[in-house]
Amino acid sequence: MSGELHVHKVGKAYRKWGSEWSRVGSWLGLPCLPVEEHWVLQDVSFSILPGQAVGVIGQNGAGKSTLLKIITGTTQPTGGTVDRAGRIAAILELGMGFNPDLTGRENAFHSAGLMGYGEAEIHAAMDAIEAFAEIGEYFDQPMRMYSSGMQVRVAFSVATAFRPDLLIVDEALSVGDSYFQHKSFDRIRQFREEGISIMLVTHSMADVKSICDRAILLDKGSVVRDGSPDEVVDFYNALIAQKENAMLSIEQRREKNGWVLTRSGTREATVNSLRLVDAATGEPQSMVRTGQRVRLELEALAHADVPRLVLGYMIRDKQGNVVWGSNTWHTGDVVEDLRPGQRVRYALDFECVLGPGSYSVSPALVSSDTHMLDNYEWVDNLLVFDVMNADRHVFIGSTWLDAKFSVAKGDVDDMPVPHSS
Amino acid sequence: MEQMIKAAWRYRYFILSSIKNELRVRFIRSKLGGLWMIIHPLSQVLIFALILSNVLSAKLPGINNKYAYALYLMAGTLGWSLFAETISRCLTLFIDNGNLMKKMAFPRICLPLIAAGSTTVNNLLLMVAIFMVFAALGHIPDVHVLWLPVLIAINLLLSLGLGLVLGVLNVFMRDLGQVIPVILQITFWLTPVVYNVTMFPENVRHLFNLNPIYPIVKSYQNVLVFGVEPEWGPLLAIVAASCLLMLLALVMFRKAGPEMVDVL
Numbered sequence: 289m290s291g292e293l294h295v296h297k298v299g300k301a302y303r304k305w306g307s308e309w310s311r312v313g314s315w316l317g318l319p320c321l322p323v324e325e326h327w328v329l330q331d332v333s334f335s336i337l338p339g340q341a342v343g344v345i346g347q348n349g350a351g352k353s354t355l356l357k358i359i360t361g362t363t364q365p366t367g368g369t370v371d372r373a374g375r376i377a378a379i380l381e382l383g384m385g386f387n388p389d390l391t392g393r394e395n396a397f398h399s400a401g402l403m404g405y406g407e408a409e410i411h412a413a414m415d416a417i418e419a420f421a422e423i424g425e426y427f428d429q430p431m432r433m434y435s436s437g438m439q440v441r442v443a444f445s446v447a448t449a450f451r452p453d454l455l456i457v458d459e460a461l462s463v464g465d466s467y468f469q470h471k472s473f474d475r476i477r478q479f480r481e482e483g484i485s486i487m488l489v490t491h492s493m494a495d496v497k498s499i500c501d502r503a504i505l506l507d508k509g510s511v512v513r514d515g516s517p518d519e520v521v522d523f524y525n526a527l528i529a530q531k532e533n534a535m536l537s538i539e540q541r542r543e544k545n546g547w548v549l550t551r552s553g554t555r556e557a558t559v560n561s562l563r564l565v566d567a568a569t570g571e572p573q574s575m576v577r578t579g580q581r582v583r584l585e586l587e588a589l590a591h592a593d594v595p596r597l598v599l600g601y602m603i604r605d606k607q608g609n610v611v612w613g614s615n616t617w618h619t620g621d622v623v624e625d626l627r628p629g630q631r632v633r634y635a636l637d638f639e640c641v642l643g644p645g646s647y648s649v650s651p652a653l654v655s656s657d658t659h660m661l662d663n664y665e666w667v668d669n670l671l672v673f674d675v676m677n678a679d680r681h682v683f684i685g686s687t688w689l690d691a692k693f694s695v696a697k698g699d700v701d702d703m704p705v706p707h708s709s
Numbered sequence: 710m711e712q713m714i715k716a717a718w719r720y721r722y723f724i725l726s727s728i729k730n731e732l733r734v735r736f737i738r739s740k741l742g743g744l745w746m747i748i749h750p751l752s753q754v755l756i757f758a759l760i761l762s763n764v765l766s767a768k769l770p771g772i773n774n775k776y777a778y779a780l781y782l783m784a785g786t787l788g789w790s791l792f793a794e795t796i797s798r799c800l801t802l803f804i805d806n807g808n809l810m811k812k813m814a815f816p817r818i819c820l821p822l823i824a825a826g827s828t829t830v831n832n833l834l835l836m837v838a839i840f841m842v843f844a845a846l847g848h849i850p851d852v853h854v855l856w857l858p859v860l861i862a863i864n865l866l867l868s869l870g871l872g873l874v875l876g877v878l879n880v881f882m883r884d885l886g887q888v889i890p891v892i893l894q895i896t897f898w899l900t901p902v903v904y905n906v907t908m909f910p911e912n913v914r915h916l917f918n919l920n921p922i923y924p925i926v927k928s929y930q931n932v933l934v935f936g937v938e939p940e941w942g943p944l945l946a947i948v949a950a951s952c953l954l955m956l957l958a959l960v961m962f963r964k965a966g967p968e969m970v971d972v973l
Contacts, residue, residue: 302971308881315964357970361814364967381812389734398730401723402815410722 291374291454291485293336293359298368300329300354300509328354329509332368336454341486343496343517345524346506352489355506356380356458359487374453374485377403381458382443388432392423392442395431399446413449420445420471437465444472454485473499493521497608518608519548522668526552547648547672553665557594557626557653560587562671564649567637576640577678578688584636584671588653590626594664597623599634600652604669605645605686617657641688642675649673710959716816724819728826746831747838750790754783757903776846780934783839785902788929791832791861792868792922793893798824799872800889803880807973817966821876825869832861843933851936860932860939863948864925870954877961880969900926921947 303322305311310320329351336342346352357363359370360378385402386395396417400410418427421441423434431439448455457476476499480486488500496503496517503520505513507527513520519540526538538552563572567581576582586599600615616622616634623632648669655662680688696706717724736742758779802824803810810817836857843850879885900922906914917923924947928939 303968311881311968312878312961315961357811362811363970376814378814384812385809387730387734389737390730394730398723398726401720401726402809402813404720404723404815407722 291336291372291376291452292338293373293454293485293487294369294371295335295355295359296333296369296371298329298332298355298358298365298370299327300351300358300363301325301327301366327366327509329358329365332506332509332511334504334511334514336485336487338485339483340502341480341488341500343500343503343520344487344489344506345491345493345496345503345520347528350506351509352506353380353458356456356487356489360456372454376454376456377447377450377452378456379444379447379458380456382447383439384443386431386439386443389430391430392421392427392434392438393418396442396446399443400449403447403450405450409450417442417445417449420449420475422468437468441468444468448472448475448479451479451482452484454487455479456487456489458489459491493524496521516548519550521608522548522550526550526666526668543669543672545672547669549670550668551665553653553663555665556592556662557588557590557597557664559651559653559665559667559670560589560631562586562649562651564671564673573673575674575676576642578640578642578644578675578680580640582638582640584634584638584649586634586636586651588632588634590628590630590632592628594626594655595624596655597626597632597664598654598656599632600654601636602650602652603642604648604650606647609686611642611647611686615652615654615657640675641690643683643686643688644675644677645686646672646674713816713818713959717818717822720816720819723815724822724826727819727823728830731823731827732830743834746834750786750835751838751842754779754786757782776848777934780843780846780848781905781930782903783842784930784933785900785926787832787836787839787933788860788864788926789897789900789902789922790835791828791864792925793897794828794831795825795865795868796872796875796893797890798828799869799876800879800886802872802876803969803973804883804886810970811973817962821869821873821962824872825865829861829865848934850933853932853936853938856928856932856939860925860928863944863951866955867921867925867947867951870951870958873958874954874961877958877965877969880965881972896920896922902926918943921950 302325303311304324304326305314305320306323310318311322313320314322332351332355334342344352344355354363356378357380358365359372360376360380362380383399385399387398390398393414396414397410400413400417405413421427421438421444423438423441426434426438427442431442434442455476473495476486476488480499486499488495490496500517503513503515503517504511505520505524505527512527513523519542523538523540526540538550540548540550542548563585564574564576565572565583565585567583570583573580573582584601588597588599590597598615598617600613600617602613603611605611626632649671650666650668651670652666653664654666655664677683677688694706696704698704732743736745739745741748799821802820806820810820840850875885875889879889899917899920901917906917924940924943928944931937931939
């Protein structure tokens with residue numbers, strides 16, 4: 289069985305009472321009303337269907353933790369309903385209730401008991417918990433002797449020792465050393481493959497893209513986006529920029545080619561045109577060969593006085609991974625003192641050493657090396673092009689390396705040294 | 710109500726192991742370990758006995774032991790300490806476990822059960838110690854001592870009911886946490902533990918009946934020292950009141966539960 293979750297119009301208000309006595313009165317059924325309500329979640333609805341992995345993202349204070357508490361049941365919603373099916377395991381905080389004077393094993397027993405498992409079940413799982421934590425004989429030492437990483441290892445092992453139907457993880461994947469991070473990540477992946485529904489709350493956009501098949505963006509207590517991970521993550525990035533620049537506006541639409549275009553900025557300077565052309569002929573290209581010399585041509589237009597203009601590019605693959613990115617700040621090609629109506633033309637020449645696949649170009653017009661300061665215009669996935677491998681031998685991956693095999697064959701005694709021609 | 714019991718039953722392993730851990734952790738790093746649990750109350754009894762026995766010993770009718778006052782004092786202490794300890798534990802129960810309640814979904818009813826369990830175990834250990842001292846002083850309680858488990862149950866019912874109401878309120882009104890220990894201290898001196906009601910004139914003795922813990926402590930003394938049947942009348946009144954208090958506590962616990970997490 290796989291877990292299911294339906295959140296319907298959930299809202300959460302923190303109430304202030306004129307006097308604590310009127311709060312007590314309200315429990316006993318007296319007609320006492322709170323003087324102030326502060327809503328941290330409003331009208332939140334979404335579902336997680338069996339086997340789905342959903343990422344929840346949002347800035348600090350967006351209501352993610354409150355939502356998680358409501359879903360796991362530690363706090364009650366003020367309005368709306370949460371329907372759960374299947375056994376839910378929540379990793380909200382690792383190492384809750386650990387006692388430093390007890391051993392790892394005793395704490396594991398205690399912690400699993402807190403999750404609601406009986407003695408026999410815990411006994412059965414204890415060997416697996418010990419094996420996964422990989423802390424050797426420390427497992428039977430008092431926990432005060434542990435490093436914080438070791439504590440986290442035990443905590444994560446216990447939390448994931450039992451197979452849930454719905455797993456809720458809050459920021460718990462980036463714990464321990466990188467070896468254990470990989471290991472815990474693999475376990476989550478393995479849960480996913482076994483069809484366990486997953487809800488992942490994180491600030492790591494890479495985790496969302498690599499684990500989730502859907503993402504939900506919370507902002508100021510409501511769901512602002514619910515869709516494919518790249519689309520939601522792009523919108524989130526634009527939203528962060530918006531927080532920095534009050535005048536910014538955001539638009540997002542899905543293009544015919546399936547890529548989602550996200551445009552944000554103050555519009556003091558905008559991209560007039562962007563095209564990809566063959567470097568030799570100047571002909572526009574939508575399909576490029578691996579190894580072809582091409583040029584990105586962009587024309588920017590100033591709508592107001594722009595003291596300093598920097599153009600940044602980001603080339604991404606279909607999964608949203610950045611393949612290459614840089615800007616004219618780093619190359620020292622900053623344009624200064626633009627007046628309204630003035631244009632700037634940029635050309636970026638490069639050899640397309642990308643592997644076969646679909647890629648997007650996202651240009652950004654900013655004033656320095658980061659878009660946090662002034663974001664004039666940032667467009668995700670403005671231009672999309674495909675790369676095919678026409679004249680190289682077959683290879684995989686997103687980058688063509690100019691690599692050559694040298695092979696030598698011989699008997700053991702007189703092995704010739706292979707060398708490149 | 711039924712749900713609460715079911716949930717508690719499902720978490721029985723957790724509750725029992727928590728009680729066990731709590732006791733272990735307290736003494737795991739001290740050489741004398743569990744002995745401390747007995748040394749503390751006994752030293753208190755000893756101090757009172759040494760200081761006050763000379764003043765009071767002559768005024769304890771009905772016992773033919775020269776250590777009469779010490780026996781009387783220990784019997785009262787046994788009853789009082791369960792009451793006071795349970796209330797103090799419950800008072801800060803939810804505040805102490807605030808982080809746990811915010812982060813983990815588990816039946817909240819486990820918390821008072823763990824608290825009650827661990828104070829009861831403490832008290833039973835104290836009881837064993839007191840019986841040993843009794844034997845050393847040449848006093849063997851008579852058959853009335855069999856009423857003791859009933860008295861412990863009544864004591865627990867009263868203190869748990871009162872403690873839970875206070876504990877829930879304390880989450881929202883933190884001044885209670887400061888006031889209650891003072892009130893407990895006052896109540897201790899208003900309860901005949903270190904003195905005896907017979908020291909007061911007949912016409913003011915009835916005032917002691919206003920103290921809800923008085924009939925319980927008195928019954929402890931009756932069955933442990935004097936070999937007399939507990940006075941059931943006042944005790945039954947206490948049981949009835951405690952049941953009502955417990956009901957109020959459970960209602961408040963249920964109603965306040967969701968809000969408790971929000972203010973912790």
